Amino acid sequence: MDRDAAGVKVTSVLSHAWGGMIRASTDLVSEQQKNAATAGAQDEAEAPQAQDLVEAEKMATLGRLLAGIAHEINTPLGAVRSNNDMLDKAIEKFEAMVESGGEISDRKLRRLLSTIHNLTETNATALDRITRIVTGLKRYAHRNLEKQNVDLRDVLEMTLTLVHHELKYRIEVHQHVSADLPRISGYPSQLSQVLTNLLVNAAQAIQGKGRIDISMAARDADDGSGREVVITVSDDGPGIPDDVMQRIFEAGFTTKPEGVGSGLGLAISMEILQRHGGRMEVESEPGKGATFRVILPAL
């Protein structure tokens, strides 16, 4: 760790020892996986093990978010259900008017049609919301076998949909996304895994109300290798004390109670970013929040 001129602590982690992750005691990893991976840490057999661990963490994260996601689906679902009951009533009213054989005034008919139209419109919005959540779930759970040409804006949108329940009411999210953001080559669900962890970490660090700023922009890489995309996630939480900062990328290191965090998020994120030829940096001044920066080579 070094200190820049402004006195802000800067930790830049460029590489991560995979062995450290394997040694972490976690119930996500079976003894068998651990032994095989430790034994083969240096050989070719390492890759599938690493892949499995990344997938296991992804699904564990999804498991923790699931109750909130179910709640997010239930709200629009409830709206559709109650609107459907009201549509039924409107149709019954219309039937009664027709069956009465009398004249139906234009005014009455228009009012009825307008009620029906409003209900179907609200339903369409609610169904869109459900579709977005389910699509996000499918894309997050999908195991990408080959790298894709990825628009990080889509990855961010899907991630925000999945973590919405953890943030809403309590945390203001501000997005600053550059209009001409280049695409990158990668695995969308794994990139979402990285963003999910950063957003959940920020939300869990913020006590009470707070703010998260997310920015995505491109710049020239310092080493002249071309363009790179920088994703920044900043929070106004309590920040990261020195002793914690030294260990945040260590697999299994957590300051959270059991059941809340397993301490794998940042370690797995490092592994994912390495696969993408990227890296992560963090800055924090205790009391003034934390800023995580993900850097990925642009296409």
Ligand SMILES: Nc1ncnc2c1ncn2[C@@H]1O[C@H](COP(=O)(O)OP(=O)(O)OP(=O)(O)O)[C@@H](O)[C@H]1O
């Ligand atoms: N934005 C943040 N503000 C303050 N502390 C943070 C922040 N992000 C991470 N940390 C610290 O880093 C630790 C490690 O984070 P990491 O994401 O690896 O694991 P975790 O969040 O504890 O558990 P998991 O990600 O498995 O749910 C956290 O326990 C926390 O102490």
Ligand SMILES: [Mg+2]
């Ligand atoms: Mg975490």
